[in-house]
Amino acid sequence: MRTRTAALLLFGCLSAAPARQPAQPPAAPPPQDAQPAKPQISPEMRGDIYMARRMYREAIDVYRAIQPPNAVILNKIGIAYQQLGELDSAKKMYERAIKLNKKYPEAINNLGTVHYARKSFRRAISQYKKALELNPDSASIYSNLGTAYFARKDYRRAVECYEKAISLDPDVFERRGTSGVLLQERSVEERAKFHYHLARVYAKNGRNDLALFYIRKSLEEGFKEKKRYLEEDEFAELRKLPEFEELMKIEPRVL
Numbered sequence: 286m287r288t289r290t291a292a293l294l295l296f297g298c299l300s301a302a303p304a305r306q307p308a309q310p311p312a313a314p315p316p317q318d319a320q321p322a323k324p325q326i327s328p329e330m331r332g333d334i335y336m337a338r339r340m341y342r343e344a345i346d347v348y349r350a351i352q353p354p355n356a357v358i359l360n361k362i363g364i365a366y367q368q369l370g371e372l373d374s375a376k377k378m379y380e381r382a383i384k385l386n387k388k389y390p391e392a393i394n395n396l397g398t399v400h401y402a403r404k405s406f407r408r409a410i411s412q413y414k415k416a417l418e419l420n421p422d423s424a425s426i427y428s429n430l431g432t433a434y435f436a437r438k439d440y441r442r443a444v445e446c447y448e449k450a451i452s453l454d455p456d457v458f459e460r461r462g463t464s465g466v467l468l469q470e471r472s473v474e475e476r477a478k479f480h481y482h483l484a485r486v487y488a489k490n491g492r493n494d495l496a497l498f499y500i501r502k503s504l505e506e507g508f509k510e511k512k513r514y515l516e517e518d519e520f521a522e523l524r525k526l527p528e529f530e531e532l533m534k535i536e537p538r539v540l
Contacts, residue, residue: 328348328350329351332348336365341365341366341368342369345362348361349362356386356389356392359379359381359385359392360378360382360391360392361466362378363376363382364466366378367395367398367399367402367468372399372403375395375399376396376399379395379396379399380396388419389419390420390423391420391466393412393419394412394426395467396412398468401429401433401472404436406433407437410434410437413426413430413433417430424449424451424457425460426467427450428446428447428457428458429469430446431446431447431450432470432473435475435479436473436474440482444482447483448486448489451490451492455490457469458483458495476506477503477507477508478508480502480506481499481503481510484498484499484514485517488519493522493526497529497532501535504535505535511533514533
């Protein structure tokens with residue numbers, strides 16, 4: 286009887302014990318020449334690459350394949366159309382973007398650039414002001430507003446906007462690029478006078494390098510009121526520099 290009881294106890298102990306797992310072989314090390322997996326490029330990223338390469342038609346095709354489009358995608362399609370000079374299509378895309386998101390300042394600004402391109406400067410100003418209500422810290426939008434005032438020959442307001450733009454971003458007028466979500470207007474008719482005003486704003490802000498650069502551009506483009514550089518207070522410090530003296534020897538180009 287004792288033998289049977291002991292056998293049962295032994296069986297119970299064996300049954301309760303966990304089963305011994307076979308030893309797992311160590312994981313094989315990765316091959317020395319194995320390459321890390323490349324990150325997946327989304328359709329939007331692919332479109333952005335085309336935009337950066339100025340392949341606007343290809344960018345449009347990629348962006349349009351994204352369904353349903355959001356406001357950002359529609360805005361980017363609008364920029365691509367605008368870079369191609371297709372203002373009607375650009376305008377439609379910006380308006381669709383704003384319809385999806387009424388508080389999208391970039392699309393509102395870009396719609397303003399369409400009005401500006403069509404010389405509807407009053408409408409452009411209205412759009413830029415709306416965009417600034419939503420994004421009051423945008424140097425680019427202030428730059429656009431100033432350029433629209435400049436086109437209307439409202440130089441006082443234009444300079445005020447340029448000064449505000451430079452206070453927000455000292456290099457706002459030096460940036461270039463056709464990608465992104467916000468367009469900065471570069472086209473002006475009176476380029477010589479435009480560059481005179483930029484020189485004045487930069488001189489007032491102590492950016493002598495850029496002030497000298499725009500003085501040169503203004504003279505090379507036919508700015509005939511050179512005496513302003515010799516008389517106005519904003520250029521007083523510049524007049525002490527030998528570079529300024531050299532610039533004053535430049536005769537304005539006859540246009």
